[in-house]
Amino acid sequence: MTMNSENNNKDPRHLRRILAIWLPLAAVGDLLFWFLVGPHVPPGDLTSTASSNQFDFNILFVIALPVMIGVWVFLGYSIRTWSAKRVGVAEPKGGSAARSNLRAQVWWITLTTVIVLFLAGFGTVELVIGNGSGGGEGPNPAWAPTGATAAELASATWSPTDNHVLPVQVIGQQWQFTYRYPTFGGFESSQLILPAGTDIEFNVTSLDVIHSFWAYQLSVKADANPGVNNIAYTKTTKTGNFTVRCSELCGIWHGAMYNYGKVVSKSAFESWATSTEAANAANTANLAPYAFTYTPDANGAAGGYYEDGTVTPYSTVEVYGAKQPAS
Amino acid sequence: MSKGGRLASSIGLILVAFGLVVVAVATLLTPGTPGGVVDFTKAQPAGQPVNLTVQTVGAIGYGPHPTWVSYLVKSPSTGKWIHDTTWQLPAHTLIHVTVMQYDSGSPLRNQEWGQVQGTQGGTATLNGKSFSVYNSYTGNGVGHTFAVPAIGLSVPLVGVSGSATNICGEAPCTPKFAHNKITFSFTTPGTGEYNWQCFVPCGLGWLYGNGGPMSTQNFMGGFLDVVQS
Numbered sequence: 001m002t003m004n005s006e007n008n009n010k011d012p013r014h015l016r017r018i019l020a021i022w023l024p025l026a027a028v029g030d031l032l033f034w035f036l037v038g039p040h041v042p043p044g045d046l047t048s049t050a051s052s053n054q055f056d057f058n059i060l061f062v063i064a065l066p067v068m069i070g071v072w073v074f075l076g077y078s079i080r081t082w083s084a085k086r087v088g089v090a091e092p093k094g095g096s097a098a099r100s101n102l103r104a105q106v107w108w109i110t111l112t113t114v115i116v117l118f119l120a121g122f123g124t125v126e127l128v129i130g131n132g133s134g135g136g137e138g139p140n141p142a143w144a145p146t147g148a149t150a151a152e153l154a155s156a157t158w159s160p161t162d163n164h165v166l167p168v169q170v171i172g173q174q175w176q177f178t179y180r181y182p183t184f185g186g187f188e189s190s191q192l193i194l195p196a197g198t199d200i201e202f203n204v205t206s207l208d209v210i211h212s213f214w215a216y217q218l219s220v221k222a223d224a225n226p227g228v229n230n231i232a233y234t235k236t237t238k239t240g241n242f243t244v245r246c247s248e249l250c251g252i253w254h255g256a257m258y259n260y261g262k263v264v265s266k267s268a269f270e271s272w273a274t275s276t277e278a279a280n281a282a283n284t285a286n287l288a289p290y291a292f293t294y295t296p297d298a299n300g301a302a303g304g305y306y307e308d309g310t311v312t313p314y315s316t317v318e319v320y321g322a323k324q325p326a327s
Numbered sequence: 328m329s330k331g332g333r334l335a336s337s338i339g340l341i342l343v344a345f346g347l348v349v350v351a352v353a354t355l356l357t358p359g360t361p362g363g364v365v366d367f368t369k370a371q372p373a374g375q376p377v378n379l380t381v382q383t384v385g386a387i388g389y390g391p392h393p394t395w396v397s398y399l400v401k402s403p404s405t406g407k408w409i410h411d412t413t414w415q416l417p418a419h420t421l422i423h424v425t426v427m428q429y430d431s432g433s434p435l436r437n438q439e440w441g442q443v444q445g446t447q448g449g450t451a452t453l454n455g456k457s458f459s460v461y462n463s464y465t466g467n468g469v470g471h472t473f474a475v476p477a478i479g480l481s482v483p484l485v486g487v488s489g490s491a492t493n494i495c496g497e498a499p500c501t502p503k504f505a506h507n508k509i510t511f512s513f514t515t516p517g518t519g520e521y522n523w524q525c526f527v528p529c530g531l532g533w534l535y536g537n538g539g540p541m542s543t544q545n546f547m548g549g550f551l552d553v554v555q556s
Contacts, residue, residue, distance in 0.1 A: 171437070174537040175524065176476045178439050188439045190479060207436055208528070208535035252542040256476065256522040282460040283442040 014081065022073045026066035034062055043219040046242060046263060048235035049134030050219035056126055063115060136204060136222025136230040139292070145199045145233055153201065158183045160266035165199040168192070169290070172204070172211030172224030175253035177244055184273045186290040187280040192244060192261035195269035196236045204230040205293050211250050215261065217242035224248075229292035236263045364413045364552050370403035373556040376512075377420055382408065382427040383471050383484060387546075388497025395540040396430060396471075396529050396547060399498055408499035412549025417556030418518050421447070424473070424482075426509040429500040432468030432486015433527075436536075440472045440526045443511065445480035451511035453485055461485055472526040475513075475551060481526065482511050515553050524548035 038058040045051040127133050131143040141148075147156070148165045156164045169180040171188070180188045192215075194200055204213045204222040211224040213232075217240065222232040239262075246257035264272070277284070288294060328336070367377050380401040387397040387410065399408045416422060435441055443451045443459045450459045461483045463469040470486035487494070487505040495504035525547040528536025540546035 173437060173526070174528070174535070174541075176474075176526070178437065188437075190439075190444070190476070190481075208537060251537060253522055253524055253548065259476070280442065283438065286438045286441055286460070286462045286464065288438065 014077070018073055018077050021077065022066070022070050025073065026069045029065050029069060030062045033065060034058060043217050044240075045237065046217045046240045047134070047219060047237055049130055050217060050234075051237065052126060052130045052133060053219045056123070059122065060119070063119070067112075067115070131233040134218065134220040134232055134234050136232045139229045139231065141231045141233070143233075144201075144231075145235070148199065148201050148233065156183060158195075158198075158270075160195070160270050163199075165201050166195065167201045167203060168194070169292075170202055170204040170213045170222075170224065171294075172206040172208075172213065172246065172250075174208050174251050175246070175257040177211070177213060177224075177246070177257070177259060180287075180290060181273060181277075182290045184277045185281070185284055186287065187277045187284045188287055189276060189280070190259065191276075192259070193269060193272050194236050194261065194263045195266040196239050196263050197266065199233065199235045202232045202234075203292055204232065207294060209250050210248050211246045211257070212248035214245050214247040215242055216245065218261075218263075221247065227293050239263050239265060364415045365400050365402060365409055365411050366415045367403050368415055368417045368554060368556055373417065374420065376423050377416060378403070378423050378425070379414065379416070380425045380427070381473075382498070382500055382506075383430050384495060384498040384500050385430040386496060386498075392540070392543075392546075393497075395543075396531075397498065397540060397545070398525075398547060398549070410498070410545055412523075412545045413552055414549070415552040415554060416515050418515055418553050420515050420556060421512055422515060423512050424510065426473060426482075426484055427500070427502070428470055428484045428487065428507040428509055429495040429504055430470040430484075430486060430529075431489035431494070432463070432466075432470040435463040435469050435472075435483070435526075436528055437526070438463060440474070440481055441469060441483050443482050445475070445478060445513060446482060447512040447514070451482050451509055454508055469527060471529060471547070473523065474526050475521050475523045477521045478513070478516050480513050480523075482509065484509050515551070518553050518555055521551040521553060522548065523551055 043050040171178045179192045204224045206224040206226045214221045222230045242261050382399050386394050441461045441463050450457045467486040469483045471484045474481040491505035493505050530536050530539035530541035533539045
């Protein structure tokens with residue numbers, strides 16, 4: 001019989017002890033988190049993507065928590081059990097078993113590999129079934145909700161009684177986001193109002209530098225690049241308020257580039273959209289034709305001198321909206 | 328040093344470090360009034376409307392950036408023009424704004440800013456004539472805008488003719504030079520710091536026109552420092 005075998009026979013079954021401590025702690029911790037904390041984890045449940053992201057965070061946490069508790073339990077147990085200052089414990093302790101334990105290593109590597117691979121698969125599935133999970137998918141989205149093809153949206157209307165996707169254009173500019181509603185005459189507004197229970201297609205672009213549209217409680221985040229139509233999807237599930245922030249450092253007023261939006265009932269949205277369309281009609285007539293991207297004048301709009309009554313752009317293709325690239 | 332002395336020294340150092348952290352955090356979290364503000368809170372009795380008069384010039388004409396476009400504000404106490412863009416205003420108070428616009432104009436990059444927004448009645452006046460929308464592709468275009476995004480305020484400042492022979496070339500400008508007079512009123516929100524800016528990318532020569540004077544305090548942007556009256 002070897003020395004290790006003798007030691008093992010004399011030592012208590014540490015693994016069982018550790019498991020006996022870890023298992024109830026992990027189980028209770030997970031249950032407490034899932035039922036008490038989980039429903040309140042950001043970004044909430046204002047949209048399908050927010051709910052999905054909240055679910056993802058909760059899944060990640062209930063997987064990570066037992067691992068974390070396991071590490072802490074093992075550390076605490078080790079300090080208490082194998083401390084060199086502990087009376088009656090020989091020093092050094094452990095012998096060859098302390099240098100390596102093949103069985104423990106195999107278990108550890110196997111378990112962590114399974115967890116990581118599971119999370120990779122889980123994340124991919126969530127990304128696919130969530131139509132991009134609220135992230136910008138570029139001008140040609142790989143995943144989109146039913147009824148959100150370019151052809152369908154080009155001719156789509158929206159009313160509280162249909163289930164059409166509502167396209168909303170997000171325009172970043174130094175230093176404010178504005179929003180256009182192509183299904184309501186293409187009016188532009190500094191307010192972002194959305195109907196509840198509706199699939200939303202955000203078409204995100206910029207008139208100058210790179211911004212990033214981050215509607216936090218909607219769990220939508222998409223870069224706003226000049227000359228690019230970055231598409232992101234979500235589905236609003238209930239009414240509520242949300243915050244929009246620019247999350248790409250874009251200049252001196254970047255920190256002030258935020259506003260608040262609302263998800264309202266479908267009828268309230270229709271009322272707001274139609275009244276705003278009418279109120280803004282005079283200005284909408286002056287806006288550039290709705291396009292997925294716009295090409296601003298790189299030198300800025302100001303500085304030129306114009307004769308009275310004869311203002312003309314620097315170039316017919318350099319002013320916001322004058323050029324409509326193929327999307 | 329004795330064991331007790333070392334212990335006392337350690338505790339003292341920890342307390343000093345903790346105190347510094349507390350002071351630093353408190354300083355960062357306490358909204359402070361920026362230095363050099365122009366105080367309008369004493370211009371009128373509490374609750375009475377406040378008159379705010381500003382001018383925009385195509386070139387400030389002095390200082391380290393004499394060619395930069397800029398705003399100036401008329402001091403409520405001395406009546407002199409001041410190159411400062413942080414203005415202290417009383418909360419929940421009607422502000423009557425007069426803008427003397429001495430700069431020329433051009434089409435807006437985003438015509439959205441051609442619409443008067445957030446003012447009393449949703450209108451402004453241009454040389455005495457009320458308007459709510461200005462098409463920047465007509466007339467002399469828009470020189471600048473005055474916008475406070477956080478309260479939804481935005482007013483286009485129509486440009487003067489670039490071919491005028493009496494364009495003001497150095498601030499402060501006087502009404503003998505070509506100008507447009509724009510007036511509007513708005514109500515200040517609760518206390519806080521609200522940034523304001525021009526939405527015309529008038530920093531000519533910088534990327535997308537938003538560098539230089541558009542990205543430097545005291546030129547084309549600043550703060551409304553709204554305080555209790």
